[in-house]
Amino acid sequence: MYVFASPHDAAALGVYLQRLLGMDKTAAVRFVGIGPVAAAYAAPPLHGTSARATVLTVRTAGLGEGAQPFDRTVSAGQLLESITDGDGDGDVNGNRAAGFTLPAQLTGGPSWAGLLPPRTGWRPLGEIPLRQLAEAVAQGNADFRFGALGRDRVALDNLAEEIWTRELPHGVRWRAAHAASAMGFLGPQPESATDCARVAAHSRWLRLDTPYGTVLERISAEL
DSSP: OOEEESSHHHHHHHHHHHHHHHHOOOOOEEEEEETTEEEEEOOSSTTOOOOSSSSEEEEEEEOOOOOOEEEEEEEEHHHHHOOSSSOOOOOOTOOOOEEEOOOOOOOOGGGGGSSOOOOOOEEEEEEEEEHHHHHHHHHHHHHHHHHHTTTTTEEEEEEEHHHHTOOOOOOOOOHHHHHHHHHHTTOOOOGGGOEEEEEEEEETTEEETTTTTTEEEOSSSSS
């Protein structure tokens, strides 16, 4: 069994997995642990009309001292079930740490899990207030609801793609902001938040880091 650095880490990862499973009950997670940090990568079904996942979400969690490295693509549901709130080894005071066991490797896992973005070498582009991201998501959702009236399927797909690809500051597209909102990365009250998300670029990827998680978007050309 692996041990989390704190109960907060266990709870945050659990909420992330619950949100993911709320959108896709068969979701997979590539779960990578290096040193004191584990990162859970996932591809929520939020890529519009494109058949290929273009947005990944990442939630990190601290690990206890001495954790062995791991890298495994697993069922999000099984990983959630494996998280415990106090079944780890007890300390000298009898307290037990939250922990988890690694589920079995998925056979024939999703194609996106085969090639993750790099962990280093990102170029900072700037910041976007969380409030501005939340406002953009709300506006896009409202525009779709209003514009969908009376449209056929093809027209609906075209409208959706127009909204998905809207550009926000620093080249961030609406789909990335929507993923951040859907996964809870904009926080509990983003409309009144004072924090900002950081934007960075690396080759064919754009990265949106908020205090609550990360969204990675695959883009079609070099920045």
